Amino acid sequence: MDELIMKTAAELAAAVASGEVSAAEVTAAHLERIAAVDGQVRAFLHVAEDAAAQAEAIDGKRAAGEPLGPLAGVPVAVKDLFATVGMPTTCGSKILQGWLPPYESTVTRRLRDAGAVLIGKTNMDEFAMGSSTENSRFGPSRNPWDLGKVPGGSSGGSAAAVAAYEAPLALGTDTGGSIRQPAAVCGIVGTKPTYGGSSRYGVVAFASSLDTPGPFGRTVLDAALLHEAMSGHDPLDSTSIDAPVPPVVEAARHGDVAGLRIGVVTEFSGDGYQPGVMARFTEAVELLESLGAKVAEVSCPHFRYALPAYYLIAPSEASSNLARFDGMRYGLRAGSGSAEEVMAQTRAAGFGAEVKRRIILGTYALSSGYYDAYYGKAQQVRTLIIQDFDAAFGQVDVLVSPVTPTTAFRLGERVDDPMAMYLADLCTIPADLAGNAAISVPCGLADEDGLPAGLQVMAPPLADDRLYRVAAAVEAAFTRRWGHPLLAEAKGLKGLSSQ
């Protein structure tokens, strides 16, 4: 592999800033990598035609002595639900196929301002509904560790692109685990920031009270650099929090858990958890203890109701949000007859099975007669989950758990069993319902299949920096123990690079 694609985002930004390498060279190396391997990985739905021009513009600024942003010349892959001017935004759906947004999302605008090169748009489960990318209407992405396995989802294309060295950084969104679960099964780092810490303006809505844009990187520091660059208050998003961005980069540079109180969530173990995943999790907890953390078990009794509450709340919000896709103003228009008939035929043709399932489920949960028993009850459970977190964070500084109960599963394995697919989000959903910050950091390979497992760290809202302090300490200690980063063990990746 070209040595430029092996570098971290932090190294690339420093090399571009010092003039050691040009942004054009960095972008060219990554475009070459995409051309070489993406036929197999299928992480990208669209590669930016102007990527080279974006990079040349950065080099021009440097030559002119203008100030460069913190991500100057660093390629970033963008989940295909961020509105990007000049690049299609499909959300993995036929209903938006070919749509060119007339405006730019706040997050991608900030990344352009920070000097990042938006190198392309990545594959995802349609409307971010899924845990494998198999719900993409444009075919699934593959896990670079094993092309027969899923890369997780819904931000699976972004995770696969970073794991396959097609980009050092990528953007995702997390509604029920859609950043952390793919990060875990692809062996990279992914963060769900505090809800409202990153703007939803220009992000195609799935479940508005949960949707949170966040970063992917191969290292904890890289994820922090992207986290910081994309975050901050945005007047264009009324749920954006008007508070300073937590000092995540500083925290990532100073990993340390000495004296930190860490709670192990007792509810996240037992039946349904792959032994190899639990073994790596237990090892990570022992590691944290050996680094000076004070570890205790913490019970969060209502977490077992998080999954059912989520699968009422998120579909309810989706059934309302997706009403805008009606074939009248943009996107697909199909069928004939009255406007109402055209709407129904457009939506039938444009949406895939999982989206239809969730629209109907949400419509059911919100309908009179069922509202109190389903949506209303789920909202009360949400309160109880927040109370569980409040009680837990009264005793400990962060909570830890596995990210997802199993390693990457086989393509096709859960496609027609929605409940089995939903279980992938079991451990990640509580942080979404409570609006907390949470991260996934690699903690080793499961013995059964040699595939990566992730450690989840959860922190209270606006304490995102704690995640990076813990994750950086874990990453440094494991890298010392293994003698190399986890991705160096990805056999599938070696197969890719030799072709």
Place this chain on the structure above:
Amino acid sequence: MSITRDEVAHLARLSRLALSDEELDHLAPQLDQIISAVAQVQEVAADGIPPTSHATGLTNVFRDDEPAPCLPPADALSGAPAVESQRFKVPRILAEEP
């Protein structure tokens, strides 16, 4: 059985989804299974617990009402399936007089 095929068909009509018979046959049992599973929330003793619709605790967010540029009409119409006289052109929305 928590939901019948007829109920799913009704919900699909409410959701403006023209589902085929095959889709209904496929979706109805899956939705039945999902609804049975999510009904677990009803086990929770939540009397007197206030609902949470949103985790930030923010209530109304106001801003000053200041004029600012907005999307030019050509941009707003750029993704439209059909356009006429700088407007979205849509199929008829009212039935003919009987």
